[in-house]
Amino acid sequence: MTAERTLSVSVIALPDTGVATMFGVLDVMNSFALMGIGGTDAPPPFRAQIVGAAAGPLMGVSGVPVPVAESVARLDRTDIVIVPSIVLGPGGWKRGRYPEIVEWATRMHEQGALLCSACSGIFLLAETGLFDGRDVTVHYDYAPHLQAEYPAVRIHPERALMVAGSRDELITSGASTTWHDLVLYLTGRFAGASVAQEAARMFALQWHQDGLAPYMLFEGRKDHGDAVVAEAQEWLSANYPVATPVEQMVVRSGLAERTFKRRFTDATGVSPLAYVQRIRIEEAKRRLERSEESVEAIGWHVGYEDPAFFRRLFKRITGLTPAVYRRRYRVPLITTSA
Template sequence: MATAARPAEPLRISILSLPESGTMAAFGLHEVLGNTATDADALSRPIRPVLVARKRGAFRSSTGLQVTPEADLGCSDADVIIVCDIHLASDETPEGRWPDEIGWVRRHLERGALVCSTCSGAVLLAEAGLLEGVEAASHWSMADLFRERYPGVKFRPERILCDSGHGGRLVTTGGASSWQELALYLIGRFCGAEEAARVARLFLLGDRSHGQLPFASMARPRQHGDAVISKVQAWVVDNYATAIPVSAMVERSGLSERSFKRRFSAATGYAPVEYVQSLRIEEAKQMLETEDVAIEEVSVAVGYEDPTFFRRLFKRRTGVTPGQYRKRTRIRTFPM
């Protein structure tokens, strides 16, 4: 799959934390987004997250942990801003609480930035009047507040991710852990589905009911100095779908079958058939993550004419069926 040259400029994301916010979303978003395209050879766009607050000084979060922001509201060059969750007691009101933050959010929206909220952070956007007349997601416990204080907002507590207007430049999410969905959405939107899938595997984001196996990638073959085996490895990367690939590899090596298998295993740590299967499954996973082709087409594309065998092999290697893998790894888009 052809990829574009890596953009020189990183995507600038400001994560707004309030004294009424917790730390899970702010710290989690910062770490996950900051691990996007960290490899010097990566082709996807890197992200530069910055933790922002009203003032630069350290403060206590709603959970009592100390937060030390990297920038204050004077920063105005973000491509994306994220308003973190807000915790208010039952006798507290949002009225008049965040005039500086609201002004900061509005300025970014007017300048063309993408404005997002996670969990109950949508309350600040509603208080700013940005959600009037549009659908918005937030934590389900905010239903009464939205009904009473923001009756013009079409509150959607069942949504995880919601396009909340302004031409796709306002996004709200619901639930305490919805920051994970937002992180993958932003990576997918700006850096590509492949990078989002890589980050999801790295941090085990998504459905974990089948354990870690669906997130695992092919272990990198060990470094070695066997030139014959290196030549065969280079060939099979582009020809893994070849019929009877191990026989073709033996032929290209010029060795006897027994000698080839022994040297290949010693050099790479894989038996030849396991190596080919791993390459094929990794390509199948990438197709399932990024393309809308039938499972049978994926099977043939990676070298398996028998889709039933492919499904069995895929499940043995990943712990889930190809269909389950596709469902859990596709990057979430706006529900329509």
């Protein structure tokens, strides 16, 4: 692949594909010539089309008909494969429903194509086996399902974009609008940074440079079946601000300290102290989003008397300082004129 020619982009449509990501990717990647992005002398960097199991209208999960331009059976070559967001039902992802598309994507990769997923599109691409032992990202709510279905894949839901493979040819983007990061990355890679910046300005696209940790909610695993740990979690949900929550949980459990900490970590996947910190920071995030309280007061309310320690801990967990988090994620007050 070279930047001197137009690259063919195949955006895969499935019955359970979300159309917002699909059409967003198409709009941007096909806009360069139409909107004059990158100048008019060079050929446009991409030509994107929707492909699927069969050409023709496909009714998507959103109830919107999707015009599939080409069937994969008739497409012998492409440069970039993109699987947009997939909506998982209550039963989760079921393998083996689209064998012809999985086989085609594998064959395109063998011929040199990039395989890209936006959000949950990785569920389909992971069936190729090409992502085993690779680092990927996915919507944080889908991460446990992906890990259960594909245990050989290394998942980083806090990351907005991951690039893997010997040719940097396996590319995954995380939750929801991180398709912006995917499209901007591909544009920068094949058309240059200045063109990517121009596209970002034109469409108000944004890099999620802070990752996705600020968006992620910590609820704590509760399906472990350990009654002692479950009781400690229930008590902690109402008593997390107390001065010594871990020590009090140990006493309430009636177990030896080492035994309780081991059982808690085995059951929830995190240590009791880390669990307390995550619960406290979640409450701090909500207060920063919805109240006028000072950062110091919020730290005190969730259990930290030392404001400096609270700020350091908040940044370590979310990637942002409390003040920056409030500016970015505060629920805006919408005013109307009289």
